[in-house]
Amino acid sequence: MNLVITNTLTRKKENFIPVKNKTVNMYVCGITPYADSHIGHGRCYVNFDVLYRLLKFLEYKVTYVRNITDIDDKLINKAIEQTGDIKNYLSISQKYTQNFWQDMQSLNNLKPDHEPKVTENIQEIINFIKDLIEKKHAYVLNNDVYFDVLSFKNYGALSGKKLEDLKMGSRVDVDERKKHPADFVLWKGNSENLFWQSPWGYGRPGWHIECSVMAQKYLGNILDIHGGGMDLIFPHHENEVAQSQTHNLEPLAKYWVHNAFININKEKMSKSLGNFFTLKTVFENFDPMVLRFYILQHNYRTPIEFTLESLKAAQTAYEKLVTVFKDIKTQDKNITLDLVLGHEILTEMLVALCDDLNTPKFFGILFENLNNIKEDKDLAVFIKNFVNVLLGLTLESVKKEIALTPEIENLIKEREQARAFKNWELSDKIRAQLLKLGYEVQDKKLK
Numbered sequence: 001m002n003l004v005i006t007n008t009l010t011r012k013k014e015n016f017i018p019v020k021n022k023t024v025n026m027y028v029c030g031i032t033p034y035a036d037s038h039i040g041h042g043r044c045y046v047n048f049d050v051l052y053r054l055l056k057f058l059e060y061k062v063t064y065v066r067n068i069t070d071i072d073d074k075l076i077n078k079a080i081e082q083t084g085d086i087k088n089y090l091s092i093s094q095k096y097t098q099n100f101w102q103d104m105q106s107l108n109n110l111k112p113d114h115e116p117k118v119t120e121n122i123q124e125i126i127n128f129i130k131d132l133i134e135k136k137h138a139y140v141l142n143n144d145v146y147f148d149v150l151s152f153k154n155y156g157a158l159s160g161k162k163l164e165d166l167k168m169g170s171r172v173d174v175d176e177r178k179k180h181p182a183d184f185v186l187w188k189g190n191s192e193n194l195f196w197q198s199p200w201g202y203g204r205p206g207w208h209i210e211c212s213v214m215a216q217k218y219l220g221n222i223l224d225i226h227g228g229g230m231d232l233i234f235p236h237h238e239n240e241v242a243q244s245q246t247h248n249l250e251p252l253a254k255y256w257v258h259n260a261f262i263n264i265n266k267e268k269m270s271k272s273l274g275n276f277f278t279l280k281t282v283f284e285n286f287d288p289m290v291l292r293f294y295i296l297q298h299n300y301r302t303p304i305e306f307t308l309e310s311l312k313a314a315q316t317a318y319e320k321l322v323t324v325f326k327d328i329k330t331q332d333k334n335i336t337l338d339l340v341l342g343h344e345i346l347t348e349m350l351v352a353l354c355d356d357l358n359t360p361k362f363f364g365i366l367f368e369n370l371n372n373i374k375e376d377k378d379l380a381v382f383i384k385n386f387v388n389v390l391l392g393l394t395l396e397s398v399k400k401e402i403a404l405t406p407e408i409e410n411l412i413k414e415r416e417q418a419r420a421f422k423n424w425e426l427s428d429k430i431r432a433q434l435l436k437l438g439y440e441v442q443d444k445k446l447k
Contacts, residue, residue: 008256025219029228032069033096038276047300049109106288137246143189143201159234208239226253296359335385
């Protein structure tokens with residue numbers, strides 16, 4: 001079975017051929033754990049979980065690495081904000097990392113083979129930076145170290161950006177001392193003896209260097225697949241390419257894979273914009289499998305315009321599948337590649353998935369054949385196993401209980417008080433607010 005995937009580097013679909021026969025090394029950029037993860041994170045890691053599952057099912061020997069950025073400006077700022085002490089960044093990181101792992105488990109994502117943390121790889125990072133300095137690709141400014149983008153002639157190949165077009169301060173650190181505005185920091189020094197000792201004084205790694213170092217440490221010089229959200233193409237992944245290729249003298253990755261955004265009101269969902277739903281909040285109101293199904297209804301490269309109404313529609317469709325498979329036990333029969341290729345419907349679904357992870361077509365084939373599946377229990381067993389193994393959907397009963405968050409409970413109480421005082425304008429305003437949050441209020445007559 002031939003796998004085809006869109007390569008960001010070449011901007012086209014390509015047949016997937018790993019560097020070493022049936023061995024696949026895949027690195028996906030992980031989270032910076034300074035707050036609870038939102039559904040944009042959920043989309044990214046569900047998509048790459050499906051790719052991981054598919055590669056394993058196609059009988060590749062896969063090593064999947066996803067990092068944790070547990071030292072960063074955002075973490076430090078959160079530690080100061082919450083505790084008043086910069087040194088508490090690690091406790092913040094540990095808290096939200098645990099929350100992230102729980103969210104991933106709820107979404108039924110398989111665990112990566114390795115999930116390294118930046119703070120556990122400081123010496124390797126220092127050694128990597130020293131090598132870049134020795135090779136004249138990096139330079140020291142006081143206690144900081146910067147990468148010299150002009151020393152790497154292919155800078156911009158991944159993102160399509162040109163150095164002459166990059167403006168001062170465009171997602172890069174502004175420092176007039178730099179040789180070029182796009183030069184990015186490898187090591188952030190300080191004069192307070194904070195963090196780790198290095199040849200350039202005390203400091204900590206910059207954002208981009210960590211992934212180059214950990215990818216090499218766990219997967220070698222050349223990755224088969226490097227992935228993440230589209231927002232990482234520039235500057236993060238572009239800078240990784242520059243660092244790694246000048247260090248290793250080889251391309252960093254053969255295939256670059258990026259998923260599109262989840263948007264709200266046509267803007268990318270992000271913590272900085274404040275227009276996001278955390279996974280934890282969504283799980284209070286929807287079964288995690290409904291969210292996973294909703295994500296996979298869309299091609300990974302197509303932006304999703306998220307609304308609660310569309311998530312409710314996904315729940316209705318998913319419940320239809322659950323009804324068909326509710327009496328089917330997934331442990332009845334194991335599913336293998338040879339077994340799938342012996343069934344026409346299963347083969348069609350697998351072909352769709354191998355065509356650049358075309359999950360919408362996968363579901364289209366599934367729904368078109370629901371009547372046949374209902375009448376053939378053996379086929380239903382195979383397909384339930386197949387959907388479980390390849391897409392991570394359990395097809396079990398959806399939880400119906402809707403938990404009311406403190407925010408919702410307070411709004412309901414405020415509305416009840418408004419109605420009691422016959423403040424209909426305020427009552428209607430709160431009703432509209434609740435409806436926007438996905439809650440429809442049914443009033444009883446006031447006595």
